[in-house]
Amino acid sequence: MVEAGRAVQVSLVAPWSSGFRHGVHPPDLKDLTARVPIRRLPYPDEIVLPLKQHTGAPARLIARIGDHVERGDKLAEADGFVSSPVHASAAGTVTDVDLWPHPDGTWQPAIRIAVDRYSPQAQRPRLVPEWQGLTPAEIVKAVQDAGVVGLGGAAFPTHVKLVPPKDTKIELLIVNGCECEPYLTTDHRTMAEYPERVHLGIRIMMHTLGVRRAVIGVEKNKPDAIRALRSTLPGDLDISVLPLRVRYPQGAEKMLIKAVTGREVPSGKLPLHVGVVVQNVASLATIAEVFETGLPLVERIVTVTGHGVRRPGNFIVPVGTKLRDVLEACGGLTPQAREIVFGGPMMGAAQSSLDVPLTKGTTGVVVLTDADVKPQSAYPCIRCGHCLDACPVFLNPQLLGSLALMGRYDDMEAAHLADCMLCGCCGYVCPSHIPLPQLFQAAKVAVRSKKSAA
Amino acid sequence: MSRPAFLITASPHLSSGDSTPTIMWNVVGSLVPVTGTAIYFFGPSAFFVIAAATLGALLTERAFGKPGTLRDGSAMITGILLGLTLPPGLPMWMAFVGGAFSIGFGKLIFGGLGQNIFNPALLGRAFLQAAFPVSLTTWPVRGDSWWALAGDTFALPFRSPSVDAATGATPLGLMKFEQQGTPLADLFLGTTGGSLGETSSLVILVCGAYLAARNYLNWRIPIAIFVTVAAFAAALQLVPNSRVPDPAFMLFSGGLMLGAVFMATDMVTSPVTNLGCWVFGAGIGILVVVIRLWGGLAEGVMYAILIMNALVPFINRATQPRVFGTGKAVP
Numbered sequence: 001m002v003e004a005g006r007a008v009q010v011s012l013v014a015p016w017s018s019g020f021r022h023g024v025h026p027p028d029l030k031d032l033t034a035r036v037p038i039r040r041l042p043y044p045d046e047i048v049l050p051l052k053q054h055t056g057a058p059a060r061l062i063a064r065i066g067d068h069v070e071r072g073d074k075l076a077e078a079d080g081f082v083s084s085p086v087h088a089s090a091a092g093t094v095t096d097v098d099l100w101p102h103p104d105g106t107w108q109p110a111i112r113i114a115v116d117r118y119s120p121q122a123q124r125p126r127l128v129p130e131w132q133g134l135t136p137a138e139i140v141k142a143v144q145d146a147g148v149v150g151l152g153g154a155a156f157p158t159h160v161k162l163v164p165p166k167d168t169k170i171e172l173l174i175v176n177g178c179e180c181e182p183y184l185t186t187d188h189r190t191m192a193e194y195p196e197r198v199h200l201g202i203r204i205m206m207h208t209l210g211v212r213r214a215v216i217g218v219e220k221n222k223p224d225a226i227r228a229l230r231s232t233l234p235g236d237l238d239i240s241v242l243p244l245r246v247r248y249p250q251g252a253e254k255m256l257i258k259a260v261t262g263r264e265v266p267s268g269k270l271p272l273h274v275g276v277v278v279q280n281v282a283s284l285a286t287i288a289e290v291f292e293t294g295l296p297l298v299e300r301i302v303t304v305t306g307h308g309v310r311r312p313g314n315f316i317v318p319v320g321t322k323l324r325d326v327l328e329a330c331g332g333l334t335p336q337a338r339e340i341v342f343g344g345p346m347m348g349a350a351q352s353s354l355d356v357p358l359t360k361g362t363t364g365v366v367v368l369t370d371a372d373v374k375p376q377s378a379y380p381c382i383r384c385g386h387c388l389d390a391c392p393v394f395l396n397p398q399l400l401g402s403l404a405l406m407g408r409y410d411d412m413e414a415a416h417l418a419d420c421m422l423c424g425c426c427g428y429v430c431p432s433h434i435p436l437p438q439l440f441q442a443a444k445v446a447v448r449s450k451k452s453a454a
Numbered sequence: 455m456s457r458p459a460f461l462i463t464a465s466p467h468l469s470s471g472d473s474t475p476t477i478m479w480n481v482v483g484s485l486v487p488v489t490g491t492a493i494y495f496f497g498p499s500a501f502f503v504i505a506a507a508t509l510g511a512l513l514t515e516r517a518f519g520k521p522g523t524l525r526d527g528s529a530m531i532t533g534i535l536l537g538l539t540l541p542p543g544l545p546m547w548m549a550f551v552g553g554a555f556s557i558g559f560g561k562l563i564f565g566g567l568g569q570n571i572f573n574p575a576l577l578g579r580a581f582l583q584a585a586f587p588v589s590l591t592t593w594p595v596r597g598d599s600w601w602a603l604a605g606d607t608f609a610l611p612f613r614s615p616s617v618d619a620a621t622g623a624t625p626l627g628l629m630k631f632e633q634q635g636t637p638l639a640d641l642f643l644g645t646t647g648g649s650l651g652e653t654s655s656l657v658i659l660v661c662g663a664y665l666a667a668r669n670y671l672n673w674r675i676p677i678a679i680f681v682t683v684a685a686f687a688a689a690l691q692l693v694p695n696s697r698v699p700d701p702a703f704m705l706f707s708g709g710l711m712l713g714a715v716f717m718a719t720d721m722v723t724s725p726v727t728n729l730g731c732w733v734f735g736a737g738i739g740i741l742v743v744v745i746r747l748w749g750g751l752a753e754g755v756m757y758a759i760l761i762m763n764a765l766v767p768f769i770n771r772a773t774q775p776r777v778f779g780t781g782k783a784v785p
Contacts, residue, residue: 341467
C-alpha cells in the first residue's frame with residue numbers, strides 16, 4: 001500500500017519469472033493478419049459517430065444538423081472530467097442526430113455525417129504546440145481535447161490516468177503491447193511498423209507523468225515487434241522491452257503489472273496505488289500523432305479477420321465507419337460466415353446488425369464461421385475445478401456460477417464478484433459449457449441496478 | 455450478398471474443446487485396459503461380473519435418469535468401476551443389483567450427474583458388502599484352465615450359493631489374519647488374488663498417468679494418497695514390535711491403486727480446489743492405513759474414500775483460493 005507522500009519503489013520481476021499465474025492459453029489464430037501491413041480503407045459514404053464511445057459520461061453534442069464539418073472538427077465535447085469529446089472523422093455534412101445501433105447491443109444517440117465525396121479529407125490547418133514547451137497539466141488538457149481513449153478495447157479516457165492523486169508518486173510507466181486476445185494484430189502491427197511513434201508517445205507520457213522508467217511488455221509471439229522496438233530505442237531514456245510468456249489475459253492491466261513488477265494491485269484499487277500507469281501501445285502512438293499533426297483521434301487501426309471474411313487485414317479505419325462498409329472493403333463475407341464479433345473472441349461482443357459503427361474502442365472485427373461456433377450442449381457442473389485453475393484473479397467461478405443460477409447475488413458479492421473482469425477464462429475451459437461469464441455479467445448488472453435503486 | 459442470419463452468443467467465443475462427455479468417455483477408455491487385465495487374470499467370470507454391474511447401472515440410468523444422459527458416459531464409468539471392485543466369483547445378479555443401486559441411490563436420487571455426494575460405484579459396493587457379506591468376501595482360487603468359471607457366476611437370485619467352491623485369500627487378508635506377506639513383484643504385476651481391479655498396479659498407474667496428462671483427473675489426489683500411506687506406514691514401522699507391513703506392500707496391495715486413481719479422483723465427489731485435493735488425498739491415505747491396521751476389515755479404501763467424500767463441502771469451504779489483490783480468501 002502507498003503511504004501518503006512516500007514514493008513506491010517499483011522493482012521488476014526476475015527475468016526467469018513466469019509472470020502472472022493462472023489464465024489460459026487459447027490458440028492465438030493471429031497468422032491470418034500478423035504479417036499483413038497496415039492499409040488505409042477508403043472513406044465510406046456515411047459516418048455514424050455515437051456520443052458514447054468511451055467509459056464514462058457520453059459526450060455532449062455541439063454540432064447542429066446541416067453543419068458542414070471538416071475532418072477533425074469537434075462535434076461533441078467532453079461532459080466532465082471522465083469523458084471524452086468526439087470529432088468528425090471525415091469531411092461532410094451532419095444529416096441527422098438520432099438513436100442508432102451501438103456495438104454494445106443498445107441504441108445510442110449518434111451523429112450521422114454524409115461524407116463529402118470530393119473532399120481531399122485534409123484536416124483544417126491548426127497550430128500544434130511543441131509538447132516540450134507544455135506543462136503536464138497542459139498536455140493532459142491537450143490529450144483530453146484530442147478525444148484520446150484507451151485503444152486496447154476498454155476505451156477508458158487516457159487523460160484520466162495521467163492525473164494521479166496528490167499523495168501518489170508514479171514510478172513506472174508500463175506499455176501494454178501484449179495483445180493477448182486471439183486473432184487481433186493491431187498492436188502487433190503498430191509496434192512493428194511504427195516503433196518510433198510508440199517511443200515518442202512513451203517520451204511524452206514519461207515527461208507528463210514525471211517517471212524515469214518505462215517497460216514495454218510484449219508477448220513472445222511477436223518477435224518482429226520486439227525487434228523493431230528494440231532497434232529504435234531512444235538512447236536518452238530508460239525504456240526497456242520485456243518479452244513475456246504468451247498467456248491470456250496478460251493484457252489486463254492487473255495481470256500485466258503482476259507479470260512485470262510482481263506486484264498485485266489491491267482489490268478495488270487502481271494501478272496508481274502500486275505506483276504504476278499502464279498505457280496501450282496504440283494509445284501512445286495516437287498521442288504521438290496528436291502532438292505531431294494536431295489531428296485528434298478520428299481514426300484507428302482495426303484487425304478485420306476470421307475465416308468468415310474474404311480478405312483479412314489490418315486497416316486504418318475512420319471512427320464511425322459502419323461494419324457493412326468495412327466488410328465490403330475486405331471483399332465481403334464467405335458463405336460460412338456465421339457470427340461477427342467486435343473485439344477479440346474471448347471478450348468481444350457479437351453484433352446483430354451490419355449498421356453498427358466501429359468506435360474508438362473497436363480493436364478488431366472477427367468473423368467466425370460455422371466451424372468456429374458449433375453449438376455445444378450444456379451439461380451439469382461436474383465440479384472438475386478447471387475454472388478455479390483458469391481464473392487469473394483467483395475467484396471460485398464454480399461457486400459463483402451455482403450462486404448465480406440460484407439468483408443469490410448478495411452471496412456473489414461477498415464472493416468477490418466485483419473482482420471478476422469477465423475475461424472469459426472460466427467459460428473457455430468449462431467442459432460442461434456453462435456460460436459462466438454471461439452469468440457473472442448478468443449478476444453484475446443486477447447488483448448495480450439494485451444499488452442504484454437503493 | 456444475401457443477408458446471412460447472424461448468430462448472437464455471449465463471449466467467450468472460443469472454447470478449450472473439452473467437454474464433459476469427452477472427459478467421461480476418456481475415463482471409460484482408460485478403464486478398458488484395466489478391465490482387460492482383470493479378464494486376463496480371472497477368466498470369463500471377470501467379464502460376466504463387470505458386464506452385469508455395468509448393465510445394472512446403464513439400465514437404471516436409462517429408466518430413471520433424464521433423457522439422453524446415457525450418452526454422457528458417467529453411468530458407464532460407475533458400472534465398470536463397481537464391477538472392478540467385486541470378487542471374480544460373485545453371482546451376476548448381485549453385480550447387477552449393485553449397479554442399479556449405485557446409479558439409483560448413489561446418483562439419481564441426488565439429482566443426477568454432478569449432484570451426488572458419494573462416489574456412486576463405492577456406494578454400490580458398500581451396499582453389496584452390507585447385503586451379501588459372505589459373497590463379497592469369497593475369493594475363489596484360480597481354476598485349472600483359463601476359461602473355467604470361478605465361483606457362482608450364474609447362480610440364481612436368492613438361492614444359497616454353492617459351498618463347494620474352493621476359496622483363496624487376498625494379500626491383505628493373508629497379511630492381516632495370517633501375518634503372511636506376498637512378493638512385491640506379484641502385487642505390482644497383478645498375479646494375486648483379490649477383487650477384479652485390485653490386481654495390476656502397473657496397468658492402473660499407466661492409465662491414470664494418461665488421464666492426468668490430459669487433465670481429466672487431478673493428479674494431486676492420488677499423489678497425496680500414495681505419499682500419505684507410504685509415510686504413515688513407514689512412520690508406524692519405527693514403533694518397536696508394531697508388525698506394520700512395509701510401505702510398498704501398503705501401496706500395491708488391495709484396492710488402493712484402483713481407489714486412488716479412479717475412485718478418489720471422481721470430479722463430482724472430490725474438492726474443487728487444488729489445496730483441497732491435497733487435504734482430501736491425505737485424509738484418505740490416513741484413513742486407509744488406520745482401517746487396514748486397526749479395523750475389522752482387511753481393506754479400508756472404500757470406507758476411507760466414502761468418509762472423505764462426506765467431508766468435501768467442508769474441505770472446499772476451508773480451502774478457498776486467495777483472491778488477487780486481497781491477501782485473503784473468499785469467506
